Amino acid sequence: MQVDVSIVIPVYNEEESLPELENEIAKALGGTYNYEVIFVDDGSSDTSWQQIKKLSDEKEFIHGISFSHNYGKSVALQAGFEKAIGTYVATMDSDLQDDPNEIPEMIQMLKDGYDLVSGWKKERHDPISKTIPSKFFNFVTRKVAGIELHDFNCGLKAYKSEVVENIYLYGELHRYIPMLAKKEGFTRITEKVVKHHPRKYGKTKFGLSRFMNGFLDLVTISFVQKYLQKPMHFFGTIGVILLIIGSGINLYIAYIKLILGQGIGDRPLLILGVLLMVLGVQLFSTGLLGEMINKNNVEGQKPRIRETV
Structure with a gap:
């Protein structure tokens, strides 16, 4: 029935x-x-x-x-x-x-x-x-x-x-x-x-x-x-942003040390710059790893076909 x-x-x-x-x-x-x-x-x-x-x-x-x-x-x-x-x-x-x-x-x-x-x-x-x-x-x-x-x-x-x-x-x-x-x-x-x-x-x-x-x-x-199908767009974007900010901070710290000749060992900004760069690399790597893991999953997915003629 x-x-x-x-x-x-x-x-x-x-x-x-x-x-x-x-x-x-x-x-x-x-x-x-x-x-x-x-x-x-x-x-x-x-x-x-x-x-x-x-x-x-x-x-x-x-x-x-x-x-x-x-x-x-x-x-x-x-x-x-x-x-x-x-x-x-x-x-x-x-x-x-x-x-x-x-x-x-x-x-x-x-x-x-x-x-x-x-x-x-x-x-x-x-x-x-x-x-x-x-x-x-x-x-x-x-x-x-x-x-x-x-x-x-x-x-x-x-x-x-x-x-x-x-x-x-x-x-x-x-x-x-x-x-x-x-x-x-x-x-x-x-x-x-x-x-x-x-x-x-x-x-x-x-x-x-x-x-x-x-x-x-x-x-x-x-x-x-x-x-889900583009984890690099999320993790990679944030990672690159943090990496750029961290690199900018560290370039500024290098300028103070090499050009101005001032000490940098006691500057919290140095730690912040290094930390942002490390986090940026980690997030970028997470996005890359996600793309690699997701590759087989995406290849196994089939689109839902509404109609054919």
């Missing part, structure tokens, strides 16, 4: 939500699309996996993956993406705060030509301790990514299947899927205002550590996207 939509749902200690969530998905998509639901249990300590197995036994289009321990949302989504067979792929959280009724319209937007549709929880039902950091995070990410989305971290998204086939998630990179998609050439990215319901069961998994890890991953992905 051809599957139109694969819905990938990471799960972590949401035993009470799952039966109700599956019922809401059936109401939203049943009769409209042939769909499958892929629950990915990310090492839950409650009975979430038992609930998933029960649902899977009852309905053949419900599938489950269970991790031995908690790996994180990105790894869970990646596992679901690799199992998904639908023409379109949707993701949502398992806590009943995302509304499955938004999915059909998001799928239609994909049919209209978009590669990725991201949900925007314009009206959020979360504590201020979560909403304020989220607004700041989205502002910074929007500026860095150059993608005009208001809610990068919204779990409710829809993609053409080729998008998820060409990205790889780990760490906290699920927050930056639009950036990863854009890097792979999927530039038709938009957003849709979606309903956000108050949490009905359990408690939020958001914490300061996740917030900080997200920003560290933002720095990582921004750097990698710019300099």
Whole structure:
């Protein structure tokens, strides 16, 4: 049977939500699309996996993956993406705060030509301790990514299947899927205002550590996207600048010693000049080494071909 939509749902200690969530998905998509639901249990300590197995036994289009321990949302989504067979792929959280009724319209937007549709929880039902950091995070990410989305971290998204086939998630990179998609050439990215319901069961998994890890991953992905295939452009440029400054300082010190005949042994500027030259050479060498290491990696990469005639 051809599957139109694969819905990938990471799960972590949401035993009470799952039966109700599956019922809401059936109401939203049943009769409209042939769909499958892929629950990915990310090492839950409650009975979430038992609930998933029960649902899977009852309905053949419900599938489950269970991790031995908690790996994180990105790894869970990646596992679901690799199992998904639908023409379109949707993701949502398992806590009943995302509304499955938004999915059909998001799928239609994909049919209209978009590669990725991201949900925007314009009206959020979360504590201020979560909403304020989220607004700041989205502002910074929007500026860095150059993608005009208001809610990068919204779990409710829809993609053409080729998008998820060409990205790889780990760490906290699920927050930056639009950036990863854009890097792979999927530039038709938009957003849709979606309903956000108050949490009905359990408690939020958001914490300061996740917030900080997200920003560290933002720095990582921004750097990698710019300099992965050209490390010399980063390290070499800084190295050359430091080398020039250090050389200039040392020429000045040599002028003082050789022309003016003054002592230089007690001048801190001498140490600074030598230090800058050493750092410059080290950074330049790091860039050169990076180019050598990256050579085999780049040669092994194949471009993603959109179309041939």
